[in-house]
Amino acid sequence: MYTAEINRRRPACLLLLVDQSFSMSEQWGTGPSKADALALSVNRLLGNAVIQCSKGDNRVLDYFEIGVIGYGGEVQFALHGTDAGRPLLPISQVADNPRRIDEVMRKEADGAGGIIQVPMAVPVWVDATANGPTPMVGALGLAEQVLSGWCSQHANSFPPIVINLTDGVSTDGDPRPVAERVRSVRTDDGPALMFNVHLSSSSFGEVLLPNSAGALPDDYASLLFEMSSELPVQMAEAAAGLGYAVQPGARGFLYNAQATSVIEFLDIGTRPITPSGRRELLPGPAQTT
Structure with missing residues (x-):
């Protein structure tokens, strides 16, 4: 399982579930709100x-399709350009269709021992939102529908990857049954991978990839752990390469995660669909793969 080659004939699928409930308006540590920080991480x-999917001649190769489901005041497709009729977009269309381009200031060395602020253009596809309850069951149910349709059309592809990012308890029921159905959606290469990232400002320390x-502090943390898939070999190796103490049977779950850990885990959790170094990305004539 989890060995299918990823190319344009057999793209992979990444679906992010983003908590957009009112509690996401809370400050995350000493930084911005959870909603703002999470939107920044997703973008x-x-x-x-x-x-990573860009070739030197300005082409973006469609190694995978991506979608974002936001859940708060409503369950909605949050990636700009997606809707109920088209819940996933090829990465080339994501590249061509940001919601807007923001200008942010980045610190850089000035070459004389000082630091200067330099403007940088940043594409924005997903906006920060914090409103309403936490309808996780509804979000997972929509994810199941999206992934079932995708797998029926991509039976030979790497299984879908689902990453649920949340700070709260589901307000519309027990999410475990529908999470199990999400993990049961499969291609010929194996069942979908579902990972969970819990964001919190509590004093309890991080628990990373248990x-x-x-070692988890309460029943809710145990519930999210139960909903999470075991890391495939390539992801476990990627996590170990970043310094995580990965034990056999480690699951794709972070509890009380801090911003740096979330950013690193998003890289770990999407490692199989990162095409860096593939033949098609080398300079040369257009490929047909």
């Missing part, structure tokens, strides 16, 4: 994905 992931629920 950074999308921007990096565009770069292989059991024993």
Whole structure:
């Protein structure tokens, strides 16, 4: 399982579920709100994905399709350009269709020992939102529908990757049954991978990629652990390469995650669909793969 080659004939699928409930308006540590920080992380992931799929002649190769489901005041497709009729977009269309381009200031060395502020253009595909309850069951149910349709059309592809990012308890029921159905959606290469990232400002320390629920502080943390898939070999190796103490059976779950850990995990969780170094990305004539 989880060995299918990813190319334009057999793209991969990445679906992010983003908590947009009112509690996401809370400050995350000493930084901005959880909603703002999470939107920044998601947009950074999308921007990096565009770069990784880019060829030197300005083409973006469609190694995967991506979607974002936001859940708060309503369950909605949150990636700009998606809707109920088209819940996923090829990465080339993501590249061509940001919601807007923001200008942010970045610190850089001035070459004389000082630091200067330099403007940088940043594409935005997903806006920060914080409103309403936490309808996680509804979001997972929509994810199941999207992935079932995708897998029926991509039976030979790498299984879908689902990453749920949340700070709260589901307000519309127990999410475990529908999470199990999401994990049961499959291609010929295996069942979908579902990972969960819990954001919190509590004093309890981070729990990163555990292989059991024993170190978790409460029933809710154990519930999210139960909903999470075990890391495939290539993801476990990627996590170990970043310094994580990965034990056999480690699951794709972060509890009380801090911003740096979330950014790193988004990289780990999408490692199989990162096409850097593939033949098609080398300079040369257009490929047909």
